[in-house]
Amino acid sequence: MHTLETKHKIEARLSKGLHDVLPQQAIARQHMIATIQHVYELYGFVPLHTPAIEYSDVLTGSAGHESDTNRFHVISPEHEHLGLRFDLTVPLARVVAQYPELPRPFRRYQVAPVWRADKPDPGRFREFTQFDIDSVGVPSHIADTEIIAAMCDTLDALHVERYVVRFSSRAILNLLLDFAGIPREYGVDVFRVLDKLEKVGLHNVRLELMGGYKNDAQDTIEGIGLTAAQVDRIEAFLGLHSAHRDEMIAGLRDLFAHVPGAQHEIDVIDRISGHLHRLGYGDDRVVIDLSVARGLAYYTGPVFEASLLDAPRFGSVFSGGRYDDLITRFHGERIPATGASIGVDRLLAALTHLHGTKHHKATAHVLVTSMDPSLESDYIDMTWELRRAGIPAELYLGAAESLGKQLKHANHCGIPIAVIAGTHEKAHGTVTLKNLIAGSKHTASLHGREEWLAARAGQITVPRADLVTAVRHMLDGHAESGA
Amino acid sequence: MHTLETKHKIEARLSKGLHDVLPQQAIARQHMIATIQHVYELYGFVPLHTPAIEYSDVLTGSAGHESDTNRFHVISPEHEHLGLRFDLTVPLARVVAQYPELPRPFRRYQVAPVWRADKPDPGRFREFTQFDIDSVGVPSHIADTEIIAAMCDTLDALHVERYVVRFSSRAILNLLLDFAGIPREYGVDVFRVLDKLEKVGLHNVRLELMGGYKNDAQDTIEGIGLTAAQVDRIEAFLGLHSAHRDEMIAGLRDLFAHVPGAQHEIDVIDRISGHLHRLGYGDDRVVIDLSVARGLAYYTGPVFEASLLDAPRFGSVFSGGRYDDLITRFHGERIPATGASIGVDRLLAALTHLHGTKHHKATAHVLVTSMDPSLESDYIDMTWELRRAGIPAELYLGAAESLGKQLKHANHCGIPIAVIAGTHEKAHGTVTLKNLIAGSKHTASLHGREEWLAARAGQITVPRADLVTAVRHMLDGHAESGA
Numbered sequence: 001m002h003t004l005e006t007k008h009k010i011e012a013r014l015s016k017g018l019h020d021v022l023p024q025q026a027i028a029r030q031h032m033i034a035t036i037q038h039v040y041e042l043y044g045f046v047p048l049h050t051p052a053i054e055y056s057d058v059l060t061g062s063a064g065h066e067s068d069t070n071r072f073h074v075i076s077p078e079h080e081h082l083g084l085r086f087d088l089t090v091p092l093a094r095v096v097a098q099y100p101e102l103p104r105p106f107r108r109y110q111v112a113p114v115w116r117a118d119k120p121d122p123g124r125f126r127e128f129t130q131f132d133i134d135s136v137g138v139p140s141h142i143a144d145t146e147i148i149a150a151m152c153d154t155l156d157a158l159h160v161e162r163y164v165v166r167f168s169s170r171a172i173l174n175l176l177l178d179f180a181g182i183p184r185e186y187g188v189d190v191f192r193v194l195d196k197l198e199k200v201g202l203h204n205v206r207l208e209l210m211g212g213y214k215n216d217a218q219d220t221i222e223g224i225g226l227t228a229a230q231v232d233r234i235e236a237f238l239g240l241h242s243a244h245r246d247e248m249i250a251g252l253r254d255l256f257a258h259v260p261g262a263q264h265e266i267d268v269i270d271r272i273s274g275h276l277h278r279l280g281y282g283d284d285r286v287v288i289d290l291s292v293a294r295g296l297a298y299y300t301g302p303v304f305e306a307s308l309l310d311a312p313r314f315g316s317v318f319s320g321g322r323y324d325d326l327i328t329r330f331h332g333e334r335i336p337a338t339g340a341s342i343g344v345d346r347l348l349a350a351l352t353h354l355h356g357t358k359h360h361k362a363t364a365h366v367l368v369t370s371m372d373p374s375l376e377s378d379y380i381d382m383t384w385e386l387r388r389a390g391i392p393a394e395l396y397l398g399a400a401e402s403l404g405k406q407l408k409h410a411n412h413c414g415i416p417i418a419v420i421a422g423t424h425e426k427a428h429g430t431v432t433l434k435n436l437i438a439g440s441k442h443t444a445s446l447h448g449r450e451e452w453l454a455a456r457a458g459q460i461t462v463p464r465a466d467l468v469t470a471v472r473h474m475l476d477g478h479a480e481s482g483a
Numbered sequence: 484m485h486t487l488e489t490k491h492k493i494e495a496r497l498s499k500g501l502h503d504v505l506p507q508q509a510i511a512r513q514h515m516i517a518t519i520q521h522v523y524e525l526y527g528f529v530p531l532h533t534p535a536i537e538y539s540d541v542l543t544g545s546a547g548h549e550s551d552t553n554r555f556h557v558i559s560p561e562h563e564h565l566g567l568r569f570d571l572t573v574p575l576a577r578v579v580a581q582y583p584e585l586p587r588p589f590r591r592y593q594v595a596p597v598w599r600a601d602k603p604d605p606g607r608f609r610e611f612t613q614f615d616i617d618s619v620g621v622p623s624h625i626a627d628t629e630i631i632a633a634m635c636d637t638l639d640a641l642h643v644e645r646y647v648v649r650f651s652s653r654a655i656l657n658l659l660l661d662f663a664g665i666p667r668e669y670g671v672d673v674f675r676v677l678d679k680l681e682k683v684g685l686h687n688v689r690l691e692l693m694g695g696y697k698n699d700a701q702d703t704i705e706g707i708g709l710t711a712a713q714v715d716r717i718e719a720f721l722g723l724h725s726a727h728r729d730e731m732i733a734g735l736r737d738l739f740a741h742v743p744g745a746q747h748e749i750d751v752i753d754r755i756s757g758h759l760h761r762l763g764y765g766d767d768r769v770v771i772d773l774s775v776a777r778g779l780a781y782y783t784g785p786v787f788e789a790s791l792l793d794a795p796r797f798g799s800v801f802s803g804g805r806y807d808d809l810i811t812r813f814h815g816e817r818i819p820a821t822g823a824s825i826g827v828d829r830l831l832a833a834l835t836h837l838h839g840t841k842h843h844k845a846t847a848h849v850l851v852t853s854m855d856p857s858l859e860s861d862y863i864d865m866t867w868e869l870r871r872a873g874i875p876a877e878l879y880l881g882a883a884e885s886l887g888k889q890l891k892h893a894n895h896c897g898i899p900i901a902v903i904a905g906t907h908e909k910a911h912g913t914v915t916l917k918n919l920i921a922g923s924k925h926t927a928s929l930h931g932r933e934e935w936l937a938a939r940a941g942q943i944t945v946p947r948a949d950l951v952t953a954v955r956h957m958l959d960g961h962a963e964s965g966a
Contacts, residue, residue: 010544012580012813014534015563020578021532023591030530042870044847044877044898047513049504051497051610052535052567052596053555061493072536074567075556076609077600080498084535084557095503097495103895105881108506113535117560126559127534138880142859146878149867278860279867330495364527376625377761384632384762387525394527395629397621398588412586415527 017118017126024361024414029348032158033111036131036342039154040109043146045133048108050091052115056081058094061329072115072126084115088132088341089326096136097330104137104335111344123314125345134339136327141268143338144302144322145275151306151318151340152281158351162309166289167272169302170321171265172252178259180233182226189224194234197291202238206231240290245273248288272302300324304340314350318342361414364394366471369406371422378426382419382467389468391475410436417474419467420459431467434459437478500601500609507844507897512831515641516594519614519825522637523592526629528616531591533574535598539564541577544812555598555609567598571615571824572809579619580813587620587818594827606797608828617803617822619810624751626821627785627805628758634789634801634823635764641834645792649772650755652785653804654748655735661742663716665709672707677717680774685721689714723773728756731771755785783807787823797833801825844897847877849954852889854905861909865902865950872951874958893919900957902950903942914950917942920961 014020021029053074060071060083072084085091088110096106111131120126133150135143148165155163177187193208200208204221207213209231212223226234240251249270256262269288276286292303301322308317320340327335368383370376379395386393394415396406403420410418420432435458462470497503504512536557543554543566555567568574571593579589594614603609616633618626631648638646660670676691683691687704690696692714695706709717723734732753739745752771759769775786784805791800803823810818851866853859862878869876877898879889886903893901903915918941945953 009815010540010812012541012577013538014581015536015538015559015565016561018534018536020534020582022578022582022585023529023531026530026532029532041846042873042875044845044850044875046506046844046846046896047509048506049509049512051501051503053498053501053598053610055496055498057493058495069560073558075558076498077552078499082498094495095505098497099503099505102505103892105879105892107877115536127536135880137882139882140880142863142878143880145863146880275860275863279863329493332492361529362527363524363529367527377758380625380628380758380762390525392525392527394590395625396588397618397623397626397629399620399622409586409588413529 015126017120017124019125019127024357025348025352027360027363028352028357029344032348032351033131033344035157036154037109037111039150039157040133042153043107043133043150045107045109048092048095048110049112050085050088050095050110052084052113053082054085054091054094056083059083059085059090070117072117086116087114088112088130089134089323089339092132092134092136093327093330096327096335105143106136107134107138108136109133123346123349128346129344131342131344132339134337136337137335138338139336141272141302142275144304145272147320147338147340148272148276148286148304149279149281151304152285154318154342155306155308158347160308160351160354163285163306164309165286165304165306166292167286167302167304168288168290168292169265169269170299171301172269172290175252175256175259175262175265176234176237178262179237179256180226180230182230186224190226190234193224194238197238202235206235209234237290243287244283245277245286245288248290249273269302298323298326301338308350308354311350311353314346314353317347317350360416362394362416364392364413364415365475366391366393366417366419367406367410367413367415368393368395368419369403369410369421370396371403371420372426375421375423375426378421382421382431385468386471389472391468391471407434407436416478417471419471421464425461425464429464430461431464431470432459432461433470433474435474435477498609500603500607502608502610507840508831508835510843510846511835511840512827515831515834516614516827518640519637520592520594522633522640523616525636526590526616526633528590528592531575531578531593532595533568533571533578533593535567535596536565537568537574537577539566542566542568542573553600555600569599570597571595571613572617572806572822575615575617575619576810576813579810579818588626589619590617590621591619592616606829606832611829612827614825614827615822617820619820620818621821622819624755624785625758627787628755630803630821630823631755631759631769631787632762632764634787635768637801637825638789638791641830643791643834643837646768646789647792648769648787648789649775650769650785650787651771651773651775652748652752653782654784655752655773658735658739658742658745658748659717659720661745662720662739663709663713665713669707673709673717676707677721680721685718689718692717720773726770727766728760728769728771731773732756752785781806781809784821791833791837794833794836797829797836800830800833843899845877845899847875847896847898848958849874849876849900849902850889850893850896850898851876851878851902852886852893852904853879854886854903855909858904858906858909861904865904865914868951869954872955874951874954890917890919899961900954902954904947908944908947912947913944914947914953915942915944916953916957918957918960 071086074082074084076082109132113127113129115127117126148167151165173191174184177184182190193205197205204213208221208223209226210223212221215221236255240248242248249266252266292305299321303321305316305319308314318340322338324334324336326337366386368379370379383393383395400406407418416437418434418436420434425431554569557565557567559565596610596612598610600609631650634648656674657667660667665673676688680688687696691704691706692709693706695704698704719738723731725731732749735749775788782804786804788799788802791797801823805821807817807819809820849869851862853862866876866878883889890901899920901917901919903917908914
């Protein structure tokens with residue numbers, strides 16, 4: 001640092017698709033993460049921490065739905081092929097394969113950034129944080145039930161009033177193939193076309209499933225060659241809709257009445273739905289929705305995704321499913337697994353949209369102002385007295401000398417109370433507390449005129465010995481008024 | 484995932500210098516991080532989150548003490564020069580320069596991984612987590628005082644019984660140059676040699692400060708050409724030792740009695756020491772140690788480092804200092820700043836060395852075993868009943884059918900209580916709780932022979948309706964016995 005390049009200034013900036021989370025948002029984000037973590041720990045999931053950098057073959061071999069080009073490549077001193085993880089599921093699969101000593105079932109949560117070198121959009125970042133839960137080594141449908149319940153409990157804990165978890169199953173889509181008389185090996189092509197339903201509409205999906213069509217831009221969309229009878233059956237399937245899970249299940253049982261093995265697969269969905277009903281996860285928040293696709297190439301069983309009904313533009317904020325093949329690639333052994341992932345940044349944006357920024361901007365509840373340099377020891381004593389009483393406090397240590405500027409700093413930071421103690425207060429053995437939350441309802445509960453006047457001005461003078469008590473009292477007033 | 488590469492297995496492994504933190508360690512790590520965060524928030528520091536990837540010039544321009552070769556380079560789709568951050572101070576400096584709307588003083592904490600492509604050693608990782616606090620825009624020595632106090636409070640909160648924070652100052656070392664009649668521009672060379680004191684000893688340091696010497700390997704170590712009189716003065720300085728800060732300050736005042744401006748600089752150290760004394764941070768845990776160097780090229784004022792007296796081999800686990808020039812490079816403006824950084828992984832290793840792994844391996848307190856598939860609804864009900872009572876619980880969902888294997892799973896995970904409910908219990912309207920913590924002192928408080936026998940066997944049968952109460956009672960027993 002002794003050769004400061006002061007002549008050649010460097011521009012303070014970030015590469016596209018990267019973003020900072022500044023304190024006010026970071027406080028809300030931390031609160032959100034702690035809330036989610038609490039739910040996951042109630043469910044007995046344990047934390048795992050893995051490095052950001054993985055071998056490229058570990059990342060790529062598992063891609064499937066992820067192309068290699070959206071990976072951030074990393075150069076190590078040994079010139080190995082490394083990259084930044086693009087999700088937390090692949091590192092989990094690696095860990096399960098690498099540490100045979102881990103318990104099985106292995107139920108872990110992990111909250112960490114992932115990187116994708118996609119084309120960045122306004123709400124789409126290249127580095128973003130995911131919060132995942134997964135159960136590994138769990139063949140039981142109860143594990144899937146548990147993930148859906150955890151999704152509901154998490155959204156409840158985050159005070160999301162209206163949400164819906166929609167679920168479907170890869171097994172049901174396989175039954176659709178059987179029902180329509182389509183060999184299973186064509187499934188990938190069929191599902192790829194069905195995935196476009198929302199985008200291009202039923203009419204064009206029908207055409208693409210059969211002979212193809214020319215789109216608005218006069219580009220030829222190749223068809224996959226199904227017959228009209230096959231496509232009619234697919235359309236009958238897509239027509240199954242009900243807000244009641246039991247009706248959906250009955251509809252599926254009817255539709256697939258003559259498909260061999262279908263009733264067994266529908267039983268699984270039925271049992272998941274039944275368990276959810278008994279635990280109180282009703283039709284009002286968990287529905288069976290056959291349009292849930294979730295990159296089906298990746299999943300092997302039930303799939304789920306949650307959206308916030310009052311913030312639909314944020315899309316699916318929390319999603320997952322069963323993937324029984326992911327670890328096979330390392331192990332040979334097929335290990336059944338199921339889980340779900342929260343897009344932390346997207347969910348935070350959605351919650352901020354729903355609830356506003358109701359979190360404090362500051363961690364400090366008190367700013368001890370610095371009025372007179374000769375009293376610095378007093379200010380230090382007050383600050384530590386507050387901290388030691390468990391009240392977060394900042395001592396003003398900036399360059400500004402005027403009280404006005406220091407109070408402006410408190411307001412800017414969102415610190416609700418300022419302590420003011422100049423030579424006058426020192427001489428009288430008092431301190432003044434200034435209530436920086438305007439219009440506090442606290443004033444309404446005061447009686448004496450003098451007290452009321454002082455409170456209206458947002459400031460009160462108390463004996464120095466009562467500092468902590470008086471601050472607590474003022475903070476209680478803020479809490480009561482919901483400030 | 485439909486094209487599984489099952490034939491070509493991928494090896495589950497990490498590149499050198501990278502490591503996973505498995506659940507037991509991750510639980511302890513999370514507890515440690517939460518404890519530190521609590522202290523920092525009491526001090527009113529606010530969180531900040533920045534991306535791992537920064538522009539290379541942002542990282543490199545600030546290097547000084549960091550060579551460019553130990554950077555992990557990252558390739559973006561646009562082929563920009565990017566890299567992974569090597570510390571959290573440079574991103575802080577960028578943020579302060581980039582967002583003029585941030586309050587000043589800006590006091591933030593950040594806990595996040597950093598990357599250094601160093602030669603990896605057993606205890607030295609290429610990706611490791613730092614937990615930093617910094618105050619930006621704080622000319623006052625009270626800001627440095629606060630950092631030292633926060634270091635002590637943090638180590639206290641982590642239950643470190645014996646530690647010492649050693650501090651010195653770049654200003655004091657500049658006074659040494661004046662005292663020895665060495666022009667300040669030679670400072671960097673002099674300090675570089677002094678940094679070797681512990682490694683090569685006083686004799687060789689003397690020789691290197693003067694004409695140089697041949698080391699054991701017969702390599703010539705060039706001298707920097709000081710005179711014997713100059714080196715005598717340096718030696719007098721290095722001879723200043725006292726366990727009492729006041730004696731060190733008196734010693735410095737004597738030694739530098741005739742150095743212009745010295746008393747003013749010593750006054751600063753004196754005031755920091757005085758504030759610390761008054762707040763109760765005594766000589767037993769904060770000392771002035773003139774050998775603290777801390778990459779002095781980087782720092783401009785007080786420097787501090789903490790070490791754990793009962794875990795000396797972990798070295799400095801927590802260190803920092805004042806750096807008034809770091810932001811200049813972006814801004815032109817000189818912004819005074821001070822802070823400290825914890826090496827999270829190293830401190831965790833040291834705490835594990837000191838305290839053992841006393842944290843629970845599991846988050847779940849209860850494993851609800853799965854005895855009879857026809858009772859799965861009962862097991863689900865019990866599990867959610869516990870969770871909804873705030874007791875973290877896992878429902879066994881693995882493939883093992885025998886109770887023995889399920890109990891082994893609980894033991895492996897470190898879950899202290901198992902709930903057992905087979906057809907026998909169902910018929911009697913009871914559940915059995917098995918206490919998996921061997922030798923619980925809880926047994927000592929029991930009276931009746933039958934109860935004692937049951938407790939010795941570590942198991943107790945209670946009415947189904949009493950499940951939550953009985954689990955709470957057993958957990959209280961664990962807490963009392965310190966298990």
